[in-house]
Amino acid sequence: MQKSIQKYAALFVLPALTCFVIAFLVPMIMGVVLSFFRFTTVLDGHFIGMENYRRIFIDREFTNALIFNIRFTLISVVTINLGAFALALLLTAGIKGTNVFRTIFFMPNLIGGIVLGWIWNLIINGVLYSKGMTVVSDPKYGFWGLVVLMNWQNIGYMMVIYIAGIQNIPVELIEAAKIDGAGQGTLLKSVIIPSIAPSITICTFLTLTSGFRLFDQNLALTAGDPGKQTEMLALNIFNTFYGRTGFEGVGQAKAVLFTILVALIALTQLAFSRKREEEAA
Amino acid sequence: MSTPKKRSHQIILFVLLAILALFFLAPMLIVFMNSFKSKFFISSEPFKFPNADTFTGRENYIEGARKIKFANAFGYSLFITVFSVIGISLATSMLGWYLTRVKTWFTTTVYYLLVFSMIVPFQMVMFTMSKTANMLHLDNPIGILVLYIGFGAGLGTFMFSGFIKTIPLSLEEAAMIDGATAPQTFFMIVYPMLKSTAITVAILNAMWVWNDYLLPYLTIGIEYKTIPVAIQYLRGGYGAVDMGAMMAMLVLAMIPIIIFYLAMQKHIIQGVIAGAVKG
Amino acid sequence: MKKTLLLCLLALMVVGVPLFAAGVQESAAPKEVYFLNFKPEIADVYESKIAPVFEQETGIKLKVVTAASGTYAQTLKSELAKSNPPVIFQTNGPVGLKDSLAYTADLRGTEFYKILSDKSMALGEGDQVLAIPYAVEGYGIIYNDAIMRAYFALPNKAVKINSADEINNFATLKAVVEDMQKNKAALGIQGVFASTSMAAGNAWRWETHLVNVPIYWELREKNIPFGEKTRNFDFTYSAQMKNIFDLYLNNSTTAKGLLGAKSVDDAMAEFALGQAAMVQNGNWGASQILGVKGNKVADKDIKFMPIYTGVKGEEKIGLCVGTENYLCINKQVSAEQQKLGDQFLTWLFSSPSGKAFVKNDLMFITPFNTFADNELPTDPLAKDVIRWMNKDGVTSLSWDFSIIPSKEWKNQMAAALGDYIAGRKSWNEVAAHGADVWKREFDLTN
Secondary structure, three states: OHHHHHOOHHHHHHHHHHHHHHHHHHHHHHHHHHOOEEOOOOOOOEEOOOHHHHHHOOOOHHHHHHHHHHHHHHHHHHHHHHHHHHHHHHHOOOOOOHHHHHHHHHHHHHOOHHHHHHHHHHHHHHHHHOOOOOOOOOHHHHHHHHHHHHHHHHHHHHHHHHHHHHHOOOHHHHHHHHHOOOOHHHHHHHHHHHHOHHHHHHHHHHHHHHHHOOOHHHHHHOOOOOOOOOOOHHHHHHHHHHHOOOOHHHHHHHHHHHHHHHHHHHHHHHHHHHHHHHHHO | OOOOOOHHHHHHHHHHHHHHHHHHHHHHHHHHHHOOEOHHHOOOOOOOOOOOOOEOOOHHHHHHHHHHOHHHHHHHHHHHHHHHHHHHHHHHHHHHHHHHHOOOHHHHHHHHHHHHHOOOOOHHHHHHHHHHHHHOOOOOOOHHHHHHHHHHHHHHHHHHHHHHOOOOOHHHHHHHHOOOOHHHHHHHHHHHHOHHHHHHHHHHHHHHHHHOOHHHHHHOOOOOOOHHHHHHHHHHOOOOOOHHHHHHHHHHHHHHHHHHHHHHHHHHHHHHHHHHHHO | OHHHHHHHHHHHHHHHHHHHHHHHHHHOOOOEEEEEEOOHHHHHHHHHHHHHHHHHHHOOEEEEEEOOOOOHHHHHHHHHOOOOOOOEEEEOOHHHHHHOOOOEOOOOOOHHHHOEOOHHHOEEEOOEEEEEEOOEEEEEEEEEHHHHHHHHOOOOOOOOOOOHHHOOOHHHHHHHHHHHHHOHHHHOOOEEEOOOOOOOOOOHHHHHHHHHHHHHHHHHHOOOOOOOOOOOOOOOOHHHHHHHHHHHHHOEOOOHHHHHHOOHHHHHHHHHOOOEEEEEEEHHHHHHHHOOOOOOOOHHHEEEEOOOOOOOOHHHEEEEEEOOOEEEEEOOOOHHHHHHHHHHHHHHHHOHHHHHHHHHHHOOEOOEOOOOHHHOOOOHHHHHHHHHHHOOOOEEEOOHHHHOOOHHHHHHHHHHHHHHHHOOOOHHHHHHHHHHHHHHHHHHHO
């Protein structure tokens, strides 16, 4: 059968593959190559070896953004998953109006990053106005503002996944544990949480990778202010490309490092989680 | 997990959830309320209800929509989202089927490249991609569809492959023994079975494309502003943020997606779950 | 289900296609000039007033795109690399010109160059003329003379002078301002100075214009002539800059913590609505005062005074006068398009309708020989700039900020000033940072 399918390779493969090559593959390879060049448009570069990578650390922008990313992502991953799980528990308890609540909690996820950032820009500025401050007066406002925003946007989404995970737990397992005299706490620890290990994996993966790569919300909420102190990696890279003359190569080098970081984080988290899943099963 | 027997437990939990739900809705409601206030009174007192002095009726909506040409932005967003989603669903289902049924070093490599692309942050390719897009004259609302199909290829192919793996070969083999060509087999037999995955892929991609900012900003953002690009342009295009117009436009930006959500809720939730499970 | 889906799709296509097709049409117009505008304040004028009239008179379509505040350089870079790039664009001086050298056409043969009165004002490389200035501008401290008169009429005022014209150094200014702030209730204002706007993209009044004053004094002291690039900047006059900056901050309509959300527009509105008596800005800001709904300031009360900082001999200085608005024509577009660009610019600055727009709506003081005296802008700010330029015994400060090594330096200054306002940096740290980054940026760009 394989042979007869292969006859039509062009039809099945070319549409998606061509677009993929044009939009992603070629730019990706060009990007990696150009990170070793000094260039303005993509065709006028000259080779400068590791100079761009060295220039990344000429000031503390990249490092500060990295630290910000790490702090932000760690805190967000924990708060979002805890919050989502808690809500999932509440919404699988057969309370009246569960579906309406589910609808409401999920809704923020539909709204785009830019719109989201502006909504919270208004709210946070409003709250801080009485203190005579704005969201960009102090980096900690921007930091926590982003954390709140990220939570608001994603708790609903992860909650839905947790609900599905919980609903998939075989009833017999729960019943058996109850017959054995398990209270709510033990039930949670020994039955529920291990059973939803795959959901925990996927939710952690999603919040980790989306938090680390955050851009739109960052741009709209603070645009990195005050003075780049709330600038996350993605925004820093964007500003390096488009905000500084002669730094396109550095921007590309930063992007390469960024990609490696995200890939490492994703792979590590997945490997770690799969191991735990296997142990839990 | 178990239904609380006690009625009082039920009530307490209900009240708790209701309060939380209110907190969740509050930001959107606050923006809605402020969209009817005059722009000078928004930043300083966003939590106050509009009164006789500050109420401005539809003025913000009219002014904002005029300033950023919201009608056009809506049109571009709609066109690009609908046709990207159709394009991605079609192209990636075909590719996914091919990659699953044909096992060569080529298909394996392509598959892993696609999976890899899902993790790569957009900043890695944004500069080079916008240049190549310009060179190939893809920087218009039709050309951008190619770019979206390219970026959507990873997730779409991954999900379709995942589902197709669970379909036994027997049906397809039987069809081909009977003389059906590969396209016939795919469109007549396989594609109908992919409906639920196709909906999932469509919804996940629709949510992404509709809300996307950077890709349209870099490629078509000067001439064709989609909704997110238009909203962000309000920030600096006229020297200062007109808060009134901003509030009104935020509301207009949220309405379509909320309507879509309420209409398609079931599918969206299913899509989210299916997307996560496959992951 | 399938049928409805199909119908929906068809409906969407019917709606969507014409909407974007209209957009696609725009870029394929036969005779079109694409101008990338730098000034958001007058974007509307180009789009709704000038473009239609130009098309009516010449049949050429003018496409104006305005870059968002603070994003001109990046927008320009991005647009120039595309297949339908701007025909006319701006540079802000010798440093900006360097970034665009690959795109600037030699303007010696153009009609536009012919109308420039003082040819030495143009920028170029070698013999080539690459950038022509189109607006001479002046900035300083704009004040509302009606409020000033009310102050000087107060029975318990703390100073001996009797009118704003008598303020001619920092010591006097400080005394007046602080006394006015004390009496703000009696004067009906919320503060003497309008907000020191620090919102993203809105800090240019400090990171460029205000900083020009210490740069000017230091360069003159070191005998470095105007326009000559130098690494040798130590911020020796930072204390003087602190004097005036503190005055702005401590006698303001707005608390320090809220400045990060204030834009230049907000500050100009505060002045126009009579909430502030003074605001630092230039004559380009006229439309932002005169155009505000509820503008309370009479034309005759809108005046300028120089930015005094406490430098010895500053009684003899005037406003900061110069230009950072130079127009260039893109040499990478077709000869035909370059000609159209030339045609538009010449039309704008020499035809009767064009000149009327320049005078009444754009309000530029131009360096072109096509403007008679009665065709100069008559808005109060332009008039006052001209008055100061022509005043006896007073020298205007040149715009030395044109040699700031890079935009990054300005960004860093703005960030440092923001830190200073929030109390995270001392002024000495701001000055040290400014000096260090200047040298670093100079090395990076030369």
